Amino acid sequence: MLDLTYEAPKIKTIAGAKHDWELVIGMEIHAQVASNAKLFSGASTKFGNAPNSNVAMVDAAMPGMLPVINEFCVEQAVRTGLGLKAAINLYSAFDRKNYFYPDLPQGYQISQLYHPIVGEGEVLVEMSEGIAREVRVERIHLEQDAGKSIHDMDPTMSFVDLNRTGVALMEIVSRPDIRGPEEAAAYVTKMRQILRYLGTCDGNMQNGSMRADVNVSVCLPGQYEKYRATEDFGHLGTRCEIKNMNSMRFIQMAIDYEAKRQIAILEAGGTIDQETRLYDADKNETRSMRSKEEAHDYRYFPCPDLLPLEIEQEWVDDIAKTLPELPDAKKARFIKDFGLSDYDATVLTAEAENAAYFEQVAEGRDGKLAANWVINELFGRLKKDDKDIGSCPVKPAQLSGVIALIANGDISGKIAKDLFEIVYTEGGDPAEIVEARGMKQVTDTGAIEAAVAKVVADNPDQVAKARANPKLAGWFVGQVMKATGGKANPQAVNEIVARLLAE
Template identity: 60%
Template sequence: MTATDTKTIAGRTGPWEIVLGLEVHAQVSSQSKLFSSAKVGFGAGPNQQVSLVDAAMPGMLPVLNRYCVEQAVKTGLALKAQINLKSRFDRKNYFYPDLPQGYQISQFDQPIVGEGEVVVEHDNGETFTVRIERLHLEQDAGKMIHDLDPNATYLDLNRAGTALMEIVSKPDMRSSDEAVAYVKKLRAILIAVGSCDGDMEKGNLRADVNVSVCRPGAYEKFRETGSFKHLGTRCEIKNVNSNRYIQQAIEYEARRQIEILEDGGKIDQETRLFDPGKGETRSMRSKEEANDYRYFPDPDLLPLILDPAWVKELEAGLPELPDAKKARLQSQYGLSPYDAGVLIADAARASFFEQAAVGRDAKLVANWTINDLLGRLAKDGHDIADSPIPPADIAGLVKLIEAGTISSKIARQVFDHMWAGEGAPAAIVEKHGLVQVSDTGAIEAVIDRLIAANPGQAEAVKAKPQAIGWFVGQVMKEMAGKANPGSVNAILKAKLGVE
């Protein structure tokens, strides 16, 4: 699949297509803010992490955080983007209560990172490319709180001045599925580099989603000419902070625009908000253009000049990135593209798997990690970092299966005991008497008794070999699930004379 593939939506007057571009705001994983030494952290009391610079006290001057610059450059390199050795900071002027300075320090026409690209893979292995237009550094604003008092609005400036990387894509996504896949891939890259923790729930990664609709063929004309006149008027949905909400917001907004156009109306270019409770977008304000912000170079900050040797040093020190890690997991461990993709989506997952896979059947380890462990964690609202089961215990469970000590069915029981905190799998098997019965004599005795008691069923198996599953189930039931499945099947086939 390529970026020009489309997802068509049927309207009353004919088909429509979606065109999407995202502006992803990633909070830099820095312990201090972009232009001050104030701490950055989630959960502090209101206005407990605010410096005089963040509060815009008179005479306070910004001092650029070198670490934040480093993280922006590393991210740009990971996005295969142009690193601009000269960039500058500008003042983006607008007035809002959560912006004490009356302007936001950002980067306008000279960002630190230029054009790049992200190759995104679907679950079926098909790929599409999203072009990156730019990455720039900017300050975050504070937070307005409206629900403490119906007659007042409270301000919390803890986030004010926090360093953000705004990663702006070209309008290369054509469906909500593609947008979500892109955000997941971008998040994986950021986490791998270490420049952002990717925690969407805390607002550390959020997206402004630009949505427009057009008739089939219009997007191709845009790609040929580069002229936005071929596309529909776009609306921007601000600060969407979950993949599910991104998908819902896009699908609602696209339908909203199609209905307006088919009723003979026109789309107003505006900024909108997504209401998760109602599953719909609502108007926030008319969409500003660059000249509305009256950008000009920040007089308190010199142009940012990067040493080419320093950039090369950062490039050489980049960690293994998701695409390279995925390819390695497939070749080194024989994993499917899907399993490798699930594991590399989070650096901690891949690390957990590789620790557990040492000396073990890697595919079996991947199955238990992805299907059982990650499934249980997701059900309880946790991620791999919160796992009550360490990698060594997943390895121990797989070892018991490989040795024939327990069956896969018994292993599920053992896993439940592990999840409950009962310790290592070998100790659990011994404690609960879960060792698999491989004694063929004991299995044969049970089978002989069942065949003698069910002659009609035995004759049915001879006529229809698939019916042997009934006997397998009965044997396992009588032996409390501990019988070796391979031995059960072999003995049954010999006794009943089927292949």
């Protein structure tokens, strides 16, 4: 496991406030289950299809149509729970959440209020190198998504696209353990990383397959500790919910604005209304949408069309055996096995595909050297070309070959960069390219000494300066490397320059 220190959050000070205030945040992450079919129908979940083309009759609430549970979606929820070290409930049940909206054809959403599929778990959120905080997960429940209302196609009309209706969602509900905007973004980032490692959600926030509702409240110092000791929410301030956040940056900006708004009201002697708010990114402000509903407002009751869901412990155990190595464990192993820094291991394990690529490159090589080439040269070039590891033109074996040539002394670091550019743009075997293009490093000390001697003989004034100030010896190294086309072994050049100048 990672060697982490659990640091208590500091009290948040809001500029312009009369007092220090503690910021308390809870989150509900809606993660679309990675499944080809919807939760209760066989309709496609493919993003980008024509409006209203991914709609089965049960999704459109046609009379007499009954939902049929998608077993794979249940498996994905269990898999997520196991990945979050959460309790898996062998008994769960579906309820109807009743409300009217044009993009909800049934007039209710099938969800799980009373008996969720997954119970309590936890997530470790790293705030900086070696510093982490624990965020408790209260529950994960399965539910069907609603459709999408479209208001910007015609100013006089609204349209409804039911493609998303019935798509399986996992609602991951945290405890109010998050204490600031940066921590909130770090929590969502970590949750996205875990879901992508597990393969239970693609985490594509831009397409809406992962979004968050953020609950924000403020309280005076000491009140949060009382809540943790008693689990009594009365110690916390009145919360406001900011709906459907799909950007890490906007999550931070919305929380910061909402905290300042609430503090200004409280310090002016007012009270906070419990409500649902919308964040306007253009104006950087939250606006009231409606008063915040409680569970009884939705008239929840057990769904009469679905039997309770009972699963076997043996099935859960079988799923647990298929879990991949998760980010924290992989990062700890990279640090231990490859001798990487915390930063390098964090970068390389951010995405499962990146970590797998690195491992193939580093097999049998110097781990630190491999990490340096993957992070600085490869990732840097991919970012410049707006590519990811999936579209990378350099195979792991090719980059490993470049590193092997460096380690063997066949090429210098400078030549290696030229070689990398050839492999990136043209492909080919690195060793064969070096032989065919005469890129091999000059290691013949006789040839190098002759080159150094010529530079020394041609520049007596510079020799005198270098003998007076040894730091100027680097000028001779540069001239020799230039004369040899960068092929001379840099270590040998440095040694011979130092010896000849000393003579």
